Amino acid sequence: MRLRAYAKINLGLDILGKRSDGYHEVKMIMQTIQMYDLLEIKKKKTSGISLTSNVPYVPTDERNLAYKAAKLLMDEFEVQEGLSIKLEKFIPVAAGMAGGSSDAAAAMIGVNRLFQMGLTDRELMERSVQIGADVPYCIMKGTALAEGIGERLTSLPALPRCYVLIGKPSVSVSTKMAYESLDLTSVSVHPDIDGMIRDIQAGDLTGIVSRMGNVFEPGIQKRYPVIGDIRRLMEEYGAMKAMMSGSGPTVFGIFQDAAQMEKAAAALRDSHLAKVVFATEVYNRNGGTTNDK
Numbered sequence: 317m318r319l320r321a322y323a324k325i326n327l328g329l330d331i332l333g334k335r336s337d338g339y340h341e342v343k344m345i346m347q348t349i350q351m352y353d354l355l356e357i358k359k360k361k362t363s364g365i366s367l368t369s370n371v372p373y374v375p376t377d378e379r380n381l382a383y384k385a386a387k388l389l390m391d392e393f394e395v396q397e398g399l400s401i402k403l404e405k406f407i408p409v410a411a412g413m414a415g416g417s418s419d420a421a422a423a424m425i426g427v428n429r430l431f432q433m434g435l436t437d438r439e440l441m442e443r444s445v446q447i448g449a450d451v452p453y454c455i456m457k458g459t460a461l462a463e464g465i466g467e468r469l470t471s472l473p474a475l476p477r478c479y480v481l482i483g484k485p486s487v488s489v490s491t492k493m494a495y496e497s498l499d500l501t502s503v504s505v506h507p508d509i510d511g512m513i514r515d516i517q518a519g520d521l522t523g524i525v526s527r528m529g530n531v532f533e534p535g536i537q538k539r540y541p542v543i544g545d546i547r548r549l550m551e552e553y554g555a556m557k558a559m560m561s562g563s564g565p566t567v568f569g570i571f572q573d574a575a576q577m578e579k580a581a582a583a584l585r586d587s588h589l590a591k592v593v594f595a596t597e598v599y600n601r602n603g604g605t606t607n608d609k
């Protein structure tokens with residue numbers, strides 16, 4: 317069975333406070349994009365899970381989030397057969413694009429089907445938060461409001477047609493480090509997430525984009541100025557707006573025009589500011605790219 321594990325961007329990312337368990341209360345607008353890892357999962361006769369990957373820098377043992385997610389379900393359902401997972405990574409790692417979380421989500425969806433466990437998406441989402449705060453969203457996909465630690469999800473209408481340019485500099489950012497080093501008292505500008513929800517409901521792309529904001533961005537950009545360089549380049553080449561995704565360092569730009577985005581992508585490649593440059597579109601729950609009829 318082959319599965320796609322889609323990447324996400326955060327159109328808006330606000331942090332409301334810190335909980336006693338160390339996790340943070342968030343309020344985010346999540347958006348799936350047409351960039352994905354591929355998972356091929358198969359039953360195998362010998363028990364246990366084996367995982368292979370096309371990249372050397374992700375673990376292939378129980379530290380891999382796809383492995384962990386598969387194991388969680390297989391343990392609960394006392395599956396005696398084994399599982400092999402072939403993981404092909406295209407989503408940059410430790411990039412703020414939920415690559416690992418999405419692999420975990422796809423593994424859960426696949427294992428549920430392969431071993432006929434009969435769990436609903438809702439039941440998978442409830443279990444998946446044990447793997448990571450973003451995993452329930454990666455099961456749900458599309459445009460959504462994420463609250464709590466990221467697991468309280470409200471589905472939103474699909475975005476109007478637009479294009480997304482991804483630029484990932486060569487640096488990596490650990491999510492844990494990003495949360496730990498964030499000083500909430502010094503956050504002076506919080507994005508207007510409620511306003512963005514209204515704009516999404518109204519299908520107003522200009523409004524949505526004007527409210528894009530990420531409270532992680534100033535701190536991470538200070539450490540890695542290349543983030544600002546990529547952002548500026550994208551805006552110079554016609555992005556309605558560009559911003560860092562999640563805990564970074566990936567920058568995405570929103571474009572109204574595909575040809576304009578391709579020009580920006582070429583300029584970004586020439587600049588060598590980004591190690592990964594990828595021109596794409598949003599992904600919606602119905603499998604399409606827009607809410608066009």
Ligand SMILES: C[C@@](CO)(OP(=O)(O)O)[C@H](O)COP(=O)(O)OP(=O)(O)OC[C@H]1O[C@@H](n2ccc(N)nc2=O)[C@H](O)[C@@H]1O
Pocket residue numbers: 326329338339340341342344411412413414415417447448449450451464465466491492495496561562563564
């Ligand atoms: C920042 C975001 C924004 O979408 O994405 P990424 O940048 O990782 O893609 C997410 O909140 C990342 O979610 P996820 O990557 O699933 O986090 P987890 O694995 O559960 O947690 C990693 C670490 O981040 C911190 N953490 C995570 C989520 C949260 N709401 N509060 C936190 O403080 C905790 O210190 C935790 O140990």
Ligand SMILES: Nc1ncnc2c1ncn2[C@@H]1O[C@H](COP(=O)(O)OP(=O)(O)O)[C@@H](O)[C@H]1O
Pocket residue numbers: 373374375379380381382408409410411412413414415416417419420489491562563564
């Ligand atoms: N399937 C996986 N894909 C990518 N990274 C993984 C995976 N499983 C575990 N990891 C580990 O999780 C960390 C964060 O990965 P990732 O999900 O790509 O970050 P982010 O949430 O910032 O996009 C990496 O340091 C990596 O070693």
